[in-house]
Amino acid sequence: MPFKASHFKSDLFKVLSNPVRIQILDALRVGERSVNDIAEWLEVEPSSISQQLAVLRSRNLVTSRKQGNFVFYSIRDPAVFKILDAALEVFNNHLVDVRDALEKLE
C-alpha cells in the first residue's frame, strides 16, 4: 500500500494547524461569506485571507461561488466541524485536568 491514511490525516491536520484558517472555518459555520466579510470579521488583511482560503481550497475544505464583484466561500464537507469540535472537547478535558491539579494543591 503506497498510500497511508495517516499521511492524509497528517496533511489535513497541517492545514488546520493555523489559527486564521481555523477562524475562517468557524466563520463559515453560519453559511457562505465573502472574502472581505471574513477579513473584517477577523481583522486580517484581505490578501492574507485570500491566501489562507487558497490553502483551504487546495484541500477541498471550502468551495467558492462568484457573484458580481463578490466571491462567496462556503464549507464543502461539514464533517470538518466534527474535527474542530472534537479538538475543543480535548481542550475542555484538558482544562478540567488542570483545574483538578490546582485543587489538589490546596
Added chain:
Amino acid sequence: MPFKASHFKSDLFKVLSNPVRIQILDALRVGERSVNDIAEWLEVEPSSISQQLAVLRSRNLVTSRKQGNFVFYSIRDPAVFKILDAALEVFNNHLVDVRDALEKLE
C-alpha cells in the same frame, strides 16, 4: 481575552500533523505499550519514537508509566480518537467526491 481557543486547536493540530505521531496514537488504541514495542511495530528508530512521544507528552496527549526497564505509554484522553476518526470521515467523504467526479467523466 488574551487566549483564543483557535490557538489551542491549531497547536493541537500541529502536533497531529505528523504521520509517525498519528501512527503512535493509533498504536495506543489497544492499550499501553512500551517504546520498543511501538518502534518495532512502526519500523522506526526507538530514539525517534521517544522524541515523538516527548512531543505528545508535552501536549498531554499521552502518559507514561515506568516499570523496571520499560516505560509504558498510554492515551491520556480518548477524545483524541474522535479527532482522528473525524479526520478519517473527511477523508472518506473526499474519496466519494473523487469517485463521483470520475463517474461523471464516463
Added chain:
DNA sequence: TTATGCTGTTCGCATATACTCATAAACGAC
C-alpha cells in the same frame, strides 16, 4: 464608451522559523 471604484487574487520580498531524522552519548534500573 470610458472612467472609476470595489473585490479578490497573485507575486515578490523579507524574515523568521521549524521540522525531521540519524547518530552517538548519557541515564536509570536491574
Added chain:
DNA sequence: GTCGTTTATGAGTATATGCGAACAGCATAA
C-alpha cells in the same frame, strides 16, 4: 555491564507568515 529509554547535537530541508503592490474582473457612474 546490559537493556530500554532519553537527550544532545547537527545537517539538511523546508516552510510559514505577513505586507504591500500590481493586476484582473465586474459594476456602476459619468
